[in-house]
Amino acid sequence: MNQTDKALWRLAIPMILSNVTIPLLGLVDTAVIGHLDSPVYLGGVAIGAMATSFLFMLLLFLRMSTTGLTAQAFGAGDKAGMARALAQPLMLAVLAGVIIVALREPLIALTLRLVGGNADVLAQANLFLQIRWLSAPAALANFVILGWLLGVQYARAPVILLIVGNVLNIGLDLLFVMGLGWKVPGAALATVIAEYATLLLGLWLVWHVMRLRGLVPADFRGAWRSNLRRVLALNRDIMLRSLLLQLCFSSLTILGARMGSDVVAVNAVLMNLLTFTAYALDGFAYAVEAHSGQAYGARDDRQLRKVWRAACRQAGLVAVSFSVAYALFGGHIIRLLTSISSLQELAMHFLPWQVVLPLLGVWCYLLDGLFIGATRGAQMRNSMVVATLGYGLTLLTLPWLGNHGLWLALAVFLSLRGLSLWVIWRRHNKAGTWFSAA
Numbered sequence: 001m002n003q004t005d006k007a008l009w010r011l012a013i014p015m016i017l018s019n020v021t022i023p024l025l026g027l028v029d030t031a032v033i034g035h036l037d038s039p040v041y042l043g044g045v046a047i048g049a050m051a052t053s054f055l056f057m058l059l060l061f062l063r064m065s066t067t068g069l070t071a072q073a074f075g076a077g078d079k080a081g082m083a084r085a086l087a088q089p090l091m092l093a094v095l096a097g098v099i100i101v102a103l104r105e106p107l108i109a110l111t112l113r114l115v116g117g118n119a120d121v122l123a124q125a126n127l128f129l130q131i132r133w134l135s136a137p138a139a140l141a142n143f144v145i146l147g148w149l150l151g152v153q154y155a156r157a158p159v160i161l162l163i164v165g166n167v168l169n170i171g172l173d174l175l176f177v178m179g180l181g182w183k184v185p186g187a188a189l190a191t192v193i194a195e196y197a198t199l200l201l202g203l204w205l206v207w208h209v210m211r212l213r214g215l216v217p218a219d220f221r222g223a224w225r226s227n228l229r230r231v232l233a234l235n236r237d238i239m240l241r242s243l244l245l246q247l248c249f250s251s252l253t254i255l256g257a258r259m260g261s262d263v264v265a266v267n268a269v270l271m272n273l274l275t276f277t278a279y280a281l282d283g284f285a286y287a288v289e290a291h292s293g294q295a296y297g298a299r300d301d302r303q304l305r306k307v308w309r310a311a312c313r314q315a316g317l318v319a320v321s322f323s324v325a326y327a328l329f330g331g332h333i334i335r336l337l338t339s340i341s342s343l344q345e346l347a348m349h350f351l352p353w354q355v356v357l358p359l360l361g362v363w364c365y366l367l368d369g370l371f372i373g374a375t376r377g378a379q380m381r382n383s384m385v386v387a388t389l390g391y392g393l394t395l396l397t398l399p400w401l402g403n404h405g406l407w408l409a410l411a412v413f414l415s416l417r418g419l420s421l422w423v424i425w426r427r428h429n430k431a432g433t434w435f436s437a438a
Contacts, residue, residue: 004310008287014159016283032177044124051111061238063147068375070151071293089144097137104133131188135195145202157205165198237377241384273354281365284315288369296374319362326354353407363418387416
């Protein structure tokens with residue numbers, strides 16, 4: 001545990017702890033709506049949450065690009081660059097959010113037509129989405145604010161944002177749905193209010209951190225204009241990467257559903273383990289984004305290597321810990337997640353994949369952080385194309401391997417993401433070109 005390891009942990013631990021509130025929010029949403037008098041409410045919220053997640057995760061590039069650009073400016077001591085890294089993505093986020101609100105009627109109609117299914121469930125999903133998507137400007141602006149606060153390495157602020165926002169959402173959920181009986185609209189409204197409250201808190205935190213980092217309003221003069229083309233190109237590449245990622249994970253659910261209700265249910269249970277692991281390792285990815293971006297901005301190759309080695313040591317140990325925990329206690333965890341004996345028995349057949357996946361996935365999370373810090377969006381996009389092709393080819397084994405083929409495809413997907421990024425990183429290292437223009 002040298003100084004670099006400790007610096008990574010100082011940023012990773014708060015992000016891991018705040019990330020835990022994200023699945024907790026989903027759990028509370030499910031529990032609250034699941035206690036209403038009809039399953040159509042839960043089905044409607046599930047479809048609405050899935051559609052919202054797909055749309056907003058496509059726009060997660062706003063956070064990722066902001067972190068990289070801000071960390072580089074922070075490392076270079078470029079105050080105007082730090083101001084620009086906030087102003088330009090924030091402008092794009094609000095614009096995209098306003099467009100989503102303005103076009104939500106046709107977008108929702110198209111989404112529900114693609115989903116199909118029970119008319120009553122779709123009616124509830126429509127109710128949820130009509131209200132939920134009103135939060136788009138705030139939700140996307142929050143992505144940018146979170147990314148900027150990470151980039152300037154003020155670890156407490158992102159934690160405050162995430163925890164306060166999610167706890168407020170949970171509290172309003174209980175009040176509106178259980179207390180006032182507003183059902184599905186109540187769940188959607190709780191999230192909308194929480195998003196806008198988080199935005200106000202985030203803007204206050206940005207103002208506070210600006211003073212700590214020596215930024216003044218004059219640094220923002222004309223910040224939205226300068227070098228906007230680079231920001232747009234970077235966001236385009238990361239958005240295409242995010243689209244491929246979302247399509248691959250969505251196809252897991254769709255293909256599992258075609259294998260039967262038991263298979264899709266088992267995969268949903270097991271995906272909880274993978275999701276929990278990903279949230280924990282994402283804390284290290286965020287830390288690597290900030291520290292590697294700072295080293296990139298300062299053109300400090302020695303510091304960059306120290307960050308990478310420390311990240312491999314610490315995140316590697318965490319990944320091994322998850323694998324050991326799932327190997328030893330996976331059966332107990334499955335029994336906690338479902339009481340249906342047939343699902344418990346079936347899940348044990350696929351549990352070994354949960355032991356392997358943390359060891360395969362940790363490297364792609366860390367390398368994503370390294371490339372985001374260097375704002376190498378085009379290479380991240382190309383890596384995702386390679387991984388998606390490998391994933392698609394592996395799906396050809398489904399007629400012979402069944403559900404094991406799905407988990408094999410996911411393992412190949414994670415492995416190729418990490419391997420392709422590592423090959424690019426090694427090539428730049430040998431050529432000494434990592435610090436050239438991305």
